[in-house]
Amino acid sequence: MTYKFGYIAVVGKPNAGKSTLVNCLIQNKVAIVSPKAQTTRNNILGILTTQTYQLVFIDTPGVHKSKNALDKFMNKNIRSAEGCADVILYLIDSTKGLEDFECDYLKSLQQNTDVEIVIILNKIDLIKKTKLLPLLQKVSELGFEFVLSLSAKTGENVDDLIQLILQFLPDSQTKNFVYDENYYTDKSLKFMVSEIIREKALNFLNDEIPHGLSVNITKYEQKSTLLIVEADIVCEKESHKSIIIGKNGAMIKKIGQSARKDIEELVNTKVYLNLFVKVKKDWRENLNFLTEFGYKNEDW
Numbered sequence: 001m002t003y004k005f006g007y008i009a010v011v012g013k014p015n016a017g018k019s020t021l022v023n024c025l026i027q028n029k030v031a032i033v034s035p036k037a038q039t040t041r042n043n044i045l046g047i048l049t050t051q052t053y054q055l056v057f058i059d060t061p062g063v064h065k066s067k068n069a070l071d072k073f074m075n076k077n078i079r080s081a082e083g084c085a086d087v088i089l090y091l092i093d094s095t096k097g098l099e100d101f102e103c104d105y106l107k108s109l110q111q112n113t114d115v116e117i118v119i120i121l122n123k124i125d126l127i128k129k130t131k132l133l134p135l136l137q138k139v140s141e142l143g144f145e146f147v148l149s150l151s152a153k154t155g156e157n158v159d160d161l162i163q164l165i166l167q168f169l170p171d172s173q174t175k176n177f178v179y180d181e182n183y184y185t186d187k188s189l190k191f192m193v194s195e196i197i198r199e200k201a202l203n204f205l206n207d208e209i210p211h212g213l214s215v216n217i218t219k220y221e222q223k224s225t226l227l228i229v230e231a232d233i234v235c236e237k238e239s240h241k242s243i244i245i246g247k248n249g250a251m252i253k254k255i256g257q258s259a260r261k262d263i264e265e266l267v268n269t270k271v272y273l274n275l276f277v278k279v280k281k282d283w284r285e286n287l288n289f290l291t292e293f294g295y296k297n298e299d300w
């Protein structure tokens with residue numbers, strides 16, 4: 001029997017569907033998803049293990065220009081994922097097409113890496129196949145050989161992607177898996193709990209609070225069959241705080257109820273969840289806050 005192992009970086013613009021694809025590939029939810037741009041902030045590993053291969057997908061934050069310290073942290077994550085990958089998947093939202101800045105990004109990626117880059121035209125469930133032709137043309141003009149169209153949401157063509165990735169990875173006579181076969185992510189349950197709360201907040205709140213939200217777990221205690229979690233939802237303005245709390249606390253209650261349900265499924269025990277809302281002005285610029293919330297670069 002021969003075995004294969006590889007790291008696969010999943011990159012692309014915010015909202016292209018990277019986290020949805022990683023969840024679909026590993027058939028487990030490791031990364032939160034929302035219609036808002038810049039949902040993912042940390043690199044998250046999604047690990048797919050079978051008898052004969054282990055594929056480690058690195059979900060990354062969306063490629064964007066740095067405006068603040070949090071953006072720099074996110075962009076550094078993308079570069080480190082590209083640096084350690086055996087294969088790079090570049091996701092494009094087919095309904096949006098390819099922007100000029102993405103073409104520049106892709107050209108520099110081609111020049112700076114030796115590994116195979118697969119271009120993925122995602123969200124094909126939303127678009128007629130004939131509408132893909134101009135995009136396919138543009139991608140081939142950029143000189144990319146491997147292009148696959150799929151839907152991360154419905155799973156259409158996702159098996160083909162796995163087969164393509166496997167072709168790029170060398171065979172090994174020994175079982176060269178790096179991760180324990182029982183794990184499907186590198187992240188702790190505590191991290192995933194904080195992300196679930198952030199996902200619910202992002203999904204329930206409208207565009208008035210686009211990116212400036214963070215979740216900080218202040219208490220995480222397992223008491224026999226009950227997990228006690230206390231967390232701060234941190235925003236940047238007093239006006240945002242009122243929106244998050246909602247009329248008579250209705251919004252925070254909705255976020256809490258929905259998060260508790262998902263957390264209970266994740267940890268498989270009853271959960272007591274208590275949420276608070278805190279204002280920390282300009283926290284995305286403040287290195288102390290970023291470190292406190294787990295967004296830390298080694299060189300800070």
Ligand SMILES: Nc1nc2c(ncn2[C@@H]2O[C@H](COP(=O)(O)OP(=O)(O)OP(=O)(O)O)[C@@H](O)[C@H]2O)c(=O)[nH]1
Nearest residue numbers: 014015016017018019020038039040062123152153
């Ligand atoms: N219809 C459809 N929607 C999709 C598909 N893939 C992703 N989406 C939706 O697109 C939105 C963004 O998806 P995410 O997976 O959060 O995108 P992302 O690339 O991880 O975004 P960031 O983390 O912000 O960089 C969500 O509303 C998803 O449900 C797809 O194949 N079809």
Ligand SMILES: [Mg+2]
Nearest residue numbers: 018019039040
């Ligand atoms: Mg994401």
